[in-house]
Amino acid sequence: MTAQLVGQQSKTTPRERELLATIPTGLFIAGEWRQSSTGSRFTVDDPSTAKALVSVADASPEDARAALAAAVAAQELWAATPPRVRGELLRKAHEAVVARVDDFALLISMEMGKSLSEAKGEVAYGAEFLRWFSEEAVRIDGRYTRSPDGNSRLLMLKKPVGPCLLITPWNFPLAMATRKIAPALAAGCTMVVKPSELTPLTTSLFAQILDEVGVPAGVINVISTTDAAAAAGPLIADPRLRKLSFTGSTPVGQKLLEQASANVLRTSMELGGNAPFLVFEDADIDAAIEGAVAAKLRNIGQACTAANRFYVHEDVAGEFVQRLAARFEAKRVGRGTEDGVELGPLIDEKSRGKVSALVDDAVRRGAKVATGGSPIPGDGWFYQPTILTEVPSDAKILSTEIFGPVAPVVTFRTEDEAVALANATAFGLVAYVYTRDVGRGLRLPERLETGMLGLNSGVISNPAAPFGGVKHSGIGREGGSEGINEYLETMYVGISGL
Incomplete structure (x- = not known):
């Protein structure tokens, strides 16, 4: 679907x-x-x-x-x-x-x-x-x-x-x-x-x-x-x-x-950004799904704060992908001014071409399409909300800001591995973490190289808070x-x- x-x-x-x-x-x-x-x-x-x-x-x-x-x-x-x-x-x-x-x-x-x-x-x-x-x-x-x-x-x-x-x-x-x-x-x-x-x-x-x-x-x-x-x-x-x-x-x-x-x-x-979205084994999966939809599909994924890389603990990855795919598939795509539309088009032909090329590259390297994966035919620059699994580390989509409705999912086993994956980028605008472990929630802001962190939250922009990043962000x-x-x-x- x-x-x-x-x-x-x-x-x-x-x-x-x-x-x-x-x-x-x-x-x-x-x-x-x-x-x-x-x-x-x-x-x-x-x-x-x-x-x-x-x-x-x-x-x-x-x-x-x-x-x-x-x-x-x-x-x-x-x-x-x-x-x-x-x-x-x-x-x-x-x-x-x-x-x-x-x-x-x-x-x-x-x-x-x-x-x-x-x-x-x-x-x-x-x-x-x-x-x-x-x-x-x-x-x-x-x-x-x-x-x-x-x-x-x-x-x-x-x-x-x-x-x-x-x-x-x-x-x-x-x-x-x-x-x-x-x-x-x-x-x-x-x-x-x-x-x-x-x-x-x-x-x-x-x-x-x-x-x-x-x-x-x-x-x-x-x-x-x-x-x-x-x-x-x-x-x-x-x-x-x-x-x-x-x-x-x-x-x-x-x-x-x-x-x-x-x-x-x-x-x-x-x-630019390359935001990691970390889901630990103790996360509230309901909250993580809501946060993932917001962090990925807000503005059709065309936001510097958009979740770009999903790192999900191997114990919950199957459930997370299945439930997230159902939410992606239920989205109504069309001209933004029409009633009932939830997701509009990408901004232009060049942007849609970039998203399509990143997905195609990942698939050629071994990634699997859980849902979506293609442009939508017709007028305008529409692209299907997409989830990729088994994304290899050399796929360009993990190192490039996607700026589109595509969620590449990679699994991890330990907190140290998750932090290493999250920090393995030249960018550092925002990161997202889902965990119910209070100690981990206090440790990760000190370990993650980012200017902003959404802790159990998929939307963090607020006029009363300082917005900005570190490194190349x-x-x-x-x-x-x-x-x-x-x-x-x-x-x-x-x-x-x-």
């Missing part, structure tokens, strides 16, 4: 067309929507149908420089804006996003593909960053103390870093934008935002809301482009830019870090009280003669 495919709509509905007609399709620079300086445009496609939704302005390097100039011009006044005022604007933005949850969810589903229920979850998650950082804006602190020798006083204060370049991915087009924009605004930084060319519409709608609630012109600027390197390169090389935040693949992040080194930019990098943290510090510099003032 395989997952059920719900019938697809080949065209947008009147409600969808009505919403699309309200979304700005230009570049947002210095408080105005404008066309590209070259007049170029590109189409945004619906991954469920592989058909165009709308066309949007395609920013040139000249447009990018204009956006940075607007951010630079607005920086001094925005930094001087009282923290309470900045916080209230973020709170108003939170309320406005929540009020338009249906619009945001429908738009996310159309341009990214996820189901409406998941899209609504993203809206709630993304909006919470606005509320969280509205409260953090007034808690930016410093300290004042006497020097140890008693001859002077030491004053430490925090100031905004300055103009930022924020590069966001396509898989969570609202949440990844608010996770960067909200702390930057709260800290007093202006910014240029470059969303993914695959999903720019959600960011445009959000920029429209920030404008409507009163964020001053030039504080946030949004440029969509099909040539990210050409647009971002001049900005990163410009000494007026003081901060770069990027979420995306590790290879691209490494190139950006090289470019950022020339001007010693402050950087935050949330990069990135630098810095987003969310929590740590998130705003990424946009602040610490200044020390030595005071004599007191």
